[in-house]
Amino acid sequence: MSLVYFIAIPILASFLTPFYKNYLRFVSVLVNILLAGFAAFFYSRLPLNEFISLDSPLSIIFILDYVSFFFVSLFIGVMLFFSLYSIKEKNNTAVFVVTNIFTSGALGLILSADIFNIYIFFEIASISAYILTGLNRDKVAYSGAIKYMIVGAVASIFLLLGIMLMYLNLGYLTLSSIGAGFHTMDKGIQYLVLLSLFIGFGIKTEILPLNFWVADIYQATPTKIAALFSAVLSKAYLFVFFHILYTLKVDAPALLFLTAIGLLSFAVAELSALRSKDVKRIFAYSTLGQLGVLFLALSSANVVVVSGALFLILVHSISKLMLFFSLDLVEKKMHSTRVEAFAGFRSAFLFTIFAIGFLSLLGIPPFAGFIAKLTILKGFASMGAYGIVGAILAISLVEATYFFRLLSANQRSKKTAEIKVPLLQKIMLSLLALAILYLGLFPQGLLDFCTDAAQTLIQGVIHV
Amino acid sequence: MSLKKTVGLKTILTAxxxxxxxxLLLGVIMNAAYTHTxxxxxxxxxxxxxxxxxNAVTSVVTYFRGLDxxxxxxxxxxxxFGIGIGIERSDRMKTILGYDSTLLKIGTKVLFPLIVLFGLYIIAHGHLSPGGGFQGGVIIASGFLLMFLAYGDSYDLDHKVLSLFEALSGAxxxxxxxxxxxxxxxxxGNMLPLGVLGKLFSSGILPIIYIFVGLKVAAEITVLVEYFIRTQDARDA
Amino acid sequence: MFNFEITALGNMFFGLTVLVFVSLFFVPNKHRSVTLYSLLFASLACIFYASDLITLFIGWEIMGWSSYFLIAKTADKQTLQKYIVFNIGGAFTLLGAIILIYGACGSFVYSELDFSAVPSGQVTAITILLLLTLFVKSGIMPFHYWVVDSYSQSNDLFSAVLSAIISKTGVFAFILIFFQIITVQYLQTPILEVVAWLGVLTSIIATFKAINEDEAKRLLAYSSIAQVGYIVTILSIMGSLSLEAALYHTVIHTFVKLLLFINVAAIIYVSKQHRFSTLGGLLYKYPLNFILLVVGIISLAGMPPLGGFSSKFLIYTALLEEHKGLLLAAVLFSSASAFLYCYKLVYGIYLGQPTNPKTEAYPRIPLRFYVPQILGAVILITLGTIPGVIVPMFNGILGSVGFEPVLYRGVFVLGSDFASFNGGVVIGAFGLIFVLILLFFVRLKNRSVKPKDRLDISYCGEVPRADVNLHYGYGMGRELSRIGLIKMILSRSSHALWQRVSTLFGDLSGITQKLYTLSAQNMGLVIFAFFTILLYMGVK
Structure with missing residues (x-):
């Protein structure tokens, strides 16, 4: 068994599309089940390294340790869910061609421990995202896709600059070797490398001064695809950024700077959502806010906080998947994602789903988001950073205001349309809601795993 | 038009x-102390x-960094694929106007097999001489471009075969x-005997990979050429 | 995660909850949502029986949002916004306090919390955060903005729950945290002093707001704020007797508010009228309801001989014993003023000339409305007659939180060495006087003239038009606003402040939203500018 199958098989499935053009959706489900099987196979063998090509100095290493396993299984789960959820969409082959490659791009980002290889997967994931943005094939979608592409290209430039400088100075591409040699480099170059990586990944992880493009992109993207961006894509970039950062053993002031940026980004995003008139945009802002929290939590270099952040990543992915998919159903019926349209639908089932999703995002018990938030706050308390605790809670209050406003808008207004949720969708959305409730009530097993994963992440990739 | 209108404040600030x-960048990069690796x-x-x-470049491309x-x-x-999605909707099935020159048509008929052959040669000798899959693939695609230019709509490219090539070479x-x-x-990794340096059948798996890469690139670029040549803009130009 | 422990304190509050919920189960209600009510009930159990702070918090939050959904069906947008900002905000300060406690003591479990090594500054911070939470839930000034609107706009049944039980969770948490967990020796005295005065001020202001109120449920809401204000004041004395007084008043207030809210709900149910200015003259139509109301307001005003007197007596005794003369005066002032609004409930609804010509056509009150009312009345009368009967229970609670038990001298006597009274004697005397006066009036009744209809007051020398409000209580209390202090209290409204804060956040949101519509070109510029700034800072 080789880790490279995680990458190769989805791409293979997409390449061979002409042979089963109308059945690609089934193939996608099969591929994702197969990948889930691989993940299960590797679970008992953690942690493991694999040399994809053997000969140094240009060898490529894949690493599957606790933290990358966490992300790999999360992404496979999300993609499997996505493909099962859309299994009835006959005329949408293009989506599956791209999402398969998207899967392998995201998985490659997680698995690869080679900095140029990471760049390649960065591009694969990004380009699939540009295409997915344009899938609605109207003016808004195309202009969104072009905007995304331009901003993404800028991100790639900076990332490439950073990689180039490291390669030029060290002659290595493997993360572990770079980590060992990073501090022998010239101080100015070190700073420039870190800065370029921060800008490159900062754009992609949607951090404050670099995220002004995001809301428009989410609005242009088909609603279900927006869920993938929120649940998979941004998380993959986030992981890679901190993976590299912890491997390079960045000093404390830099981490503090990232914490501040994360907090600021949380505040501004939640504030923007307060008066937004479009539910999809509100979800986009909420994603930005949560990414801000993740950013500030991941940059803390504290095991408890980071494990809470990992838990939050999982919970946020599930919640956003649920919310965007439900919003898709609303959009199909009401032909709009405006707040008025949201207020006008009648469906007790969807209302419950939305309520659970919102409460979980707000970190309100008994849902899983609470455990994540509690763990993060506990960690900050043990570090003595009470200011951050206070700030997170205060900003969450703003978040609470708009989420509850949405819910009460639906509860109080006149209903114009009844939404009948198809059985398949009903089952799958209920599964997600149950998962959130389950993780909220019995989080211990996952928390333990997250602690192991957090330790691995903070340690960075070790030179062998 | 005044200078103020042509060069706005924003442009100046950007500059x-x-x-x-x-x-600043140059300052950092020039002042740094480098260690040569x-x-x-x-x-x-x-x-x-x-x-x-x-060809050491080929080794890097297909073997050391094959995954890349x-x-x-x-x-x-x-x-x-993305370009296809963007173009498909609006400008599908536009006719291509050939140049309608007999000389060009006959010349192309002679040249086309030669171009494809040359492309294949470049691909197959990727591990021996400069060139390889990417370069050879583009050369093959240029042959198809020539066919489009000379014959216009009367050139009937078999899309089924093309997509089959595309799929199989990638797979x-x-x-x-x-x-x-x-x-x-x-x-x-290498599973074949390495052979003798300089022979066509040598370097183990390398030429095989490059052949697939070459065919894939040729097919993809041909598709791209057709997409673009069928658009409105291309015809007007 | 979930850790529970059965305690005497929890038992008492949970017992109250069960009684209230069970009796309310009988009341007819349009917006009955079994799921939400069961969630609410479960969350209350979770709060009362929690044995660690996280379980408490989980219960607290579930209570918050399940109440929200219950209110949301009937309340308007601004009320809901206030509810969320205050309650979720309150819950988040609780979470902040819990996190601080964890940072200081390294545990969440009550029994493992030890504040002996914690710096006093941190204890103060924790205390203040916790107080914020409790003040929000109990509606202590200046966090009472949400209370009145939410109480009055939620459906009639749920108002009773809010006032009878949910406002008591603040009291419960106060006792739990400050008597049992942090304990008095680590608390700062000035803070307690401030809390005591906040409680009294709240009760005075709320009392006057209630007097001036025209809507029955809003009046009860203000009254609820005022009563919980007393409880908080007496709790902040932190003594054995004061804790007993607080517990006693909690029990009394729970049943008083259960009775009164359902009483008013019954009237609203049959008449569809919410305001005193459109009610009146219903005495002969609903005599049973009237009698129950009288039982309720006698207890609410703290007059002998009913249960309300017992608790007020303990409050006064406790204050006197601790030599808090000024506080006592303030409590007495507020308590005396409370007569005015209590009486308003009587005359506004039952006495005087009916304002509404359709009064005759009102249907009968469904019997189910009487179940919670009679429960409340029975308990209030019992506690007036044998006020000592629940002292052993309170002593159990006092013992469990580490306080000395108060003196128990049989079921009829309540009080301490300092002062005491015999409930049996009091009620006997009052009963005797009451029967005498009743007989007197019964004799008088045959001689009184019965008017033909509501406009038949010709013997007054006047023939009124049909639209004149003939109720004698109409506009009563208006002259109060001539008194400077009271005028000031009454003219204050949170509305403008709320509006200003809301607009401020809205504007800020508008500005930041603009940022998120940048074009790709400008976005690129932002990125390069940010890069350049950081590079410049780094190079320098």
Whole structure:
């Protein structure tokens, strides 16, 4: 068994599309089940390294340790869910061609421990995202896709600059070797490398001064695809950024700077959502806010906080998947994602789903988001950073205001349309809601795993 | 038009910003102390041992960093797929106007097989001489471009065959990699005898990979050429 | 995660909850949502029986949002916004306090919390955060903005729950945290002093707001704020007797508010009228309801001989014993003023000339409305007659939180060495006087003239038009606003402040939203500018 199958098989499935053009959706489900099987196979063998090509100095290493396993299984789960959820969409082959490659791009980002290889997967994931943005094939979608592409290209430039400088100075591409040699480099170059990586990944992880493009992109993207961006894509970039950062053993002031940026980004995003008139945009802002929290939590270099952040990543992915998919159903019926349209639908089932999703995002018990938030706050308390605790809670209050406003808008207004949720969708959305409730009530097993994963992440990739 | 209108304030500020940034960047990069790495020599040393290829670039592209090449091929596929999605809707089935010149048509008929042959040659000798899959693939695609230019709509490209080529060459690349992983242990690792340096049948798995890459690139670029040549703008020009 | 422990304190509050919920189960209600009510009930159990702070918090939050959904069906947008900002905000300060406690003591479990090594500054911070939470839930000034609107706009049944039980969770948490967990020796005295005065001020202001109120449920809401204000004041004395007084008043207030809210709900149910200015003259139509109301307001005003007197007596005794003369005066002032609004409930609804010509057509009150009312009345009368009967229970609670038990001298006597009274004697005397006066009036009744209809007051020398409000209580209390202090209290409204804060956040949101519509070109510029700034800072 080789880790490279995680990458190769989805791409293979997409390449061979002409042979089963109308059945690609089934193939996608099969591929994702197969990948889930691989993940299960590797679970008992953690942690493991694999040399994809053997000969140094240009060898490529894949690493599957606790933290990358966490992300790999999360992404496979999300993609499997996505493909099962859309299994009835006959005329949408293009989506599956791209999402398969998207899967392998995201998985490659997680698995690869080679900095140029990471760049390649960065591009694969990004380009699939540009295409997915344009899938609605109207003016808004195309202009969104072009905007995304331009901003993404800028991100790639900076990332490439950073990689180039490291390669030029060290002659290595493997993360572990770079980590060992990073501090022998010239101080100015070190700073420039870190800065370029921060800008490159900062754009992609949607951090404050670099995220002004995001809301428009989410609005242009088909609603279900927006869920993938929120649940998979941004998380993959986030992981890679901190993976590299912890491997390079960045000093404390830099981490503090990232914490501040994360907090600021949380505040501004939640504030923007307060008066937004479009539910999809509100979800986009909420994603930005949560990414801000993740950013500030991941940059803390504290095991408890980071494990809470990992838990939050999982919970946020599930919640956003649920919310965007439900919003898709609303959009199909009401032909709009405006707040008025949201207020006008009648469906007790969807209302419950939305309520659970919102409460979980707000970190309100008994849902899983609470455990994540509690763990993060506990960690900050043990570090003595009470200011951050206070700030997170205060900003969450703003978040609470708009989420509850949405819910009460639906509860109080006149209903114009009844939404009948198809059985398949009903089952799958209920599964997600149950998962959130389950993780909220019995989080211990996952928390333990997250602690192991957090330790691995903070340690960075070790030179062998 | 006044100067103020042609060169807005924003443009000036942007120019200032960019020049300031370049200054800072150059300052950092020029003032840095570099340590020279012996990477190139190490690479050449390893190349003769592990691949027996006369073209070290090919070894890097197809063997040492084979996975990156797979990624690049995927990116190529994706980009062209994306362009297809963008173009498909609005400008599908536009007719292509050929130049309608008998001389060109006859000349093209003679040249086309030669171009394809040359492309194949470049691909097959990727491990021996400069060139390889990417270059050869583009040369093949240029032959198809010539056919489009000369014959216009009367040139009937068989899309089924084209997409079959596209699919099989990409899949072949991955399958070879997986086969290698099953046989030799590493993905895209060498499972064939290396042969003698300089012979056509040498360097183990390298030429096979490059052939797949070449065919994939040829098919993709041909698709791209057709997409673009069928658009409104191309016809007006 | 979930850790529970059965305690005497929890038992008492949970017992109250069960009684209230069970009796309310009988009341007819349009917006009955079994799921939400069961969630609410479960969350209350979770709060009362929690044995660690996280379980408490989980219960607290579930209570918050399940109440929200219950209110949301009937309340308007601004009320809901206030509810969320205050309650979720309150819950988040609780979470902040819990996190601080964890940072200081390294545990969440009550029994493992030890504040002996914690710096006093941190204890103060924790205390203040916790107080914020409790003040929000109990509606202590200046966090009472949400209370009145939410109480009055939620459906009639749920108002009773809010006032009878949910406002008591603040009291419960106060006792739990400050008597049992942090304990008095680590608390700062000035803070307690401030809390005591906040409680009294709240009760005075709320009392006057209630007097001036025209809507029955809003009046009860203000009254609820005022009563919980007393409880908080007496709790902040932190003594054995004061804790007993607080517990006693909690029990009394729970049943008083259960009775009164359902009483008013019954009237609203039959008449569809919410305001005193459109009610009146219903005495002969609903005599049973009237009698129950009288039982309720006698207890609410703290007059002998009913249960309300017992608790007020303990409050006064406790204050006197601790030599808090000024506080006592303030409590007495507020308590005396409370007569005015209590009486308003009587005359506004039952006495005087009916304002509404359709009064005759009102249907009968469904019997189910009487179940909670009679429960409340029975308990209030019992506690007036044998006020000592629940002292052993309170002593159990006092013992469990580490306080000395108060003196128990049989079921009829309540009080301490300092002062005491015999409930049996009091009620006997009052009963005797009451029967005498009743007989007197019964004799008088045959001689009184019965008017033909509501406009038949010709013997007054006046023939009124049909639209004149003939109720004698109409506009009563208006002259109060001539008194400077009271005028000031009454003219204050949170509305403008709320509006200003809301607009401020809205404007800020508008500005930041603009940022998120940048074009790709400008976005690129932002990125390069940010890069250049950081690079410049780094190079320097």
């Amino acid at each position: 200032l910003l960019i020049s300031f940034m370049s200054m 012996s990477l190139g020599y190490d690479l050449l040393k390893i190349n003769t041992i592990s691949t027996q290829s006369a 090449t797979l990624g690049e091929v995927t990116i190529l596929f994706l980009s062209i 072949g690349f991955i399958l070879v990699g997986i086969l290698a992983a099953l046989a030799g242990g590493a993905f895209l």
